[in-house]
Amino acid sequence: MSLSTEHPLKCPCCNNPWSTTGDFALFCGVCETGKGLSRSNMDLSVDPTVNFYRYANGGWMEKNPIPPEYPAWNTFLALHTTSQERCKDLLQDLKQKERHDDENARKLSVFYTAAMDEAKIEALGVQPLEPAMQMIQAAVAALRNGDIAAYSKLLGIFPAKYGIYPFFNTSASPDAKNASHTLCNLSQGGLGLPDRDYYFDEDKQDKRDAYQKHIALMLTLLEDPSATDSTEASLHAAELVAELERKIAHAHMTRTENRDPDATYNKMTITQLTEGAQEKAGGMVLDFGSYLEGSTGKPAAGLGSINVRNVAALLCVGDLAVTTSPEIVESYLKWHTITSCAPYLSSTFVQENFNFFEKTLSGTQEMKPRWKRAMAFTEKALGEALGQIYCKRYFDESSKIQALKIVEAVRQALEARLNEVEWMKSATTREQALKKMSRFHVKIGYPNKWIDYTKLKITERDDLMTMIFQSRAFEHAREVDEINAPTDREKWFMTPQTVNAYYHPSLNEIVFPAAILQPPFFDSNADDSINFGAMGAVVGHEMTHAFDDKGRKYNFEGELLDWWTEEDGAEYEKRVKVMVDQASEFHVHGKPVQGKLTSGENIADLGGLRLALRALKSQPDFEPSSQIDGFTPVQRFFLAWAQCWRQNITEERSLQLLTLDPHGPNELRCNGPLQNMSDFHDAFSAGPGSPMYRENETRVDIW
Ligand SMILES: [Zn+2]
Ligand SMILES: [Zn+2]
Known part of the structure; x- marks a missing residue:
């Protein structure tokens, strides 16, 4: 990402030039890197015991309005945009080369060029x-x-x-x-x-x-x-x-x-x-x-x-x-x-499609520039080919080692927790849970085995739509090859340039693509409290999915098999019910969150945050009374967690997500777990009567 000279904006916290893309602000690189937190992103006029999300993110929300081409603006979209900018640089470099040393590079270049060729696309119409x-x-x-x-x-x-x-x-x-x-x-x-x-x-x-x-x-x-x-x-x-x-x-x-x-x-x-x-x-x-x-x-x-x-x-x-x-x-x-x-297809179709799906359904004001759409098409068609060159240029192998340390610390926290969970009465349930934990597969960065695009035909003669059909046929054929055959355990379900992570219940694996290993989720220059509050919580979240209300039904080999005693299962479901009720209390524009739809994610958020905090506290140099910029490590941990969820969102989009998204709204994701955690109450002096505090009887503690 390059600093633009056309937008001489200053960062309000440090007077550095903003890192800008187009006409809206991304993070100030300096304030986000190394320190991990910036007071200018907070709203210190908000009481943290009333609404921690606003307290931690109010400043950021103020200075980051939703860009007209998005239905929302948040950490994930900002990083996604950065990732797209980087991919654009990569593809421009490829285009300048006269001959390509490998077929993937040629295909990427030809595909992206076709996706940008609006004149040809217009001329062809629906042909x-x-x-x-x-x-x-x-x-x-x-x-x-x-x-x-x-x-x-x-x-x-x-x-x-x-x-x-x-x-x-x-x-x-x-x-x-x-x-x-x-x-x-x-x-x-x-x-x-x-x-x-x-x-x-x-x-x-x-x-x-x-x-x-x-x-x-x-x-x-x-x-x-x-x-x-x-x-x-x-x-x-x-x-x-x-x-x-x-x-x-x-x-x-x-x-x-x-x-x-x-x-x-x-x-x-x-x-x-x-x-x-x-x-x-x-x-x-x-x-x-x-x-x-x-x-x-x-x-x-x-x-x-x-x-x-x-x-x-x-x-x-x-x-x-x-x-x-x-x-x-x-x-x-x-x-x-x-x-x-x-x-x-041609602009008439693109426009009418945008009008309905993005404007009417999601509240987006403007269409994205051509290159961003072309990049999204390229990612869909040749995602891992792009990912391979992306990782070569942008993935720092040493961050993989650091990330693995976080994964191991959180895993140890989970192991300790599984050994002590008081509501789990039977030794066999506990034994099975520990076994499942010990069999986690962890993938970080990028696949060992990349997709082989040899059979995907991409030639300059073809137009974009034809290339899209060829790419879809290629993907379909890859799936067909998997049918009635041994499961491919090397396969990734996200590209490395994706800012996200996942748990796969059948494979019992947790996967962290390269692009999640960057600020504000992960910062090799920041202190532990930041990395555990963000990346650690993401790791804990994915691990907890193995034991959420759906994941718990799969055993250590990823098989749908009930390994719970009746009593332990009943105790578990009792706690899920509390989580469902808590989420259902939360409203967005007057409409309640679907407690049952979001229960798996809510369990993972709460469990993940607890595990990450436990892991932070177990670090040998953890010093609870030390301070950075006036905040203790535990306070910084919660602030780092909160800033992962900062967001501005249109009403249409937030209502749409209420129907579609198994994750709760960001404010709930941020505040919901904290209301159940005494460590948070202690760190910010939240007591009875404050909205960020729940009485013991109404709290929930699963993992
Ligand atoms: Zn700054
Ligand atoms: Zn999740």
Whole structure:
């Protein structure tokens, strides 16, 4: 990231020039690096015992308004933007090279250039969709002729070629009861809105109305990209498409139901699925065998058993896909094609897609500049190719060693905690928990084995949309290769340039991509209290997922197997109930947080923070009464935690996340755990009656 001379802004805390990108401020590098905390980011006029989030972040919130091209602004987005800037530099360097020493570099350069070539994209209009439209015609013709096998097969080939999944989704993932084997998963899908709740919630009628108009306009534009108003025929078709989606949505699980590992484990043969759908429908249904043959290019017999994550939804679409009139199916398939491809087409489509999904649904004011969108496309298509050169230039190998020390310290804290948890009565439950902890796999930085992009064809002749289709087909084929085969344990589910981390219950592994190892999460120049309050809490969070209300159902080998005694399980669930109730008390613009949807993340936040604090206190040079800038190590620990969650967000986006996000709102994520922790109460003198304090009886302590 370079300092811009066009924006001679000064950092209010140190008078250094701001690090700027475009016209909004990122962190002041100096104030964020080394010291870890800056008083100018706080609001000292707020009482920390009333709202710690505001106290710790008020100054930052004041000076970091939401940039018009984002629905929110926070630590993650700021780092993401930095990461995009870095990738842009990398790609510009690649472009300047006349010859490329490796194929990945050439592909990245050619792809990004095509993604930036607006003139070519404008000139082509919807022409790149022609092959997909022809396949839709063929499928609909087969449906009209009553040739269900041919129709089903074409519906399966469609996602394999174009990465567009109407009616439902397929993917590959480890068998929940035998993690070393990977299965084909069929799951609910086929909706154009972000979730089934959008079709039914009373407070979303305005979104549904806007959605139907959006479908109509897109269908009109597909016929005539210069149109400004929807045709009557498109308005009618949009109504029928929305109605079809509403029927599909009705059979979907809610997000909360979909978190249940038992309810979403339904292993069966393909024939059993088709027969189940026939029985339910009492007539003809989609031929799932032919569908999967089309989708995988393999005979159905070679696919083994499948897991149907959402049985009701699959039975429903098995029926609807063949009993809905061919005209409506045609509109529906066209709509799903255009909505999936709009960002890569000419400006009319890009704009209308932005207007609905980013403006109407999320409250974003402006479209991102072309290069940021092009970078996002490149990341999607060639994420690990980009990640590989990103790590070469930007990843400091020594930070990996330091991060591993934090991981080990937090793991030891978890081990100590598991040994002492007082509500866990049975020795066998405790033994199993310790065993699970001892079997954690840890990945930091980047994969040992990178994705091999050899089979992905990227040539200068092609336009962006065609390259996107090729890349999607490549990804689909990679998943197909995983089906009915030993699980690939080297695979990463995030690229190294992603600012995030994850726990995978089937693999019992915690993964920290390179890009999370930077301030404010991790800073090799900062003191322990900062690194444990931020990175340590992230590590603890991911480890706690192994023991959250979902993770606890998997054993040390990542298998869905109940290893809890009845009594210990009941004690655990009692505590989860308290967490659910606590979260449900929190409101955003008058609407309550979904306590059950967010319980796994809330458990992980509280557990992770406790473990990180325990790890900090166990450091040999921990000196509780020492001070930096007037704060003790424990105070700095909590301030570092709080600043991870600083954010400004539009009302639309925060309401959208309330429906979609299994994480709670940032203010709750920051304050919720602290209200339960006596270390926090002591550090900031929060006592009875203060909002940051909970009476002992209403507190919760799981890990
Ligand atoms: Zn500064
Ligand atoms: Zn999490």
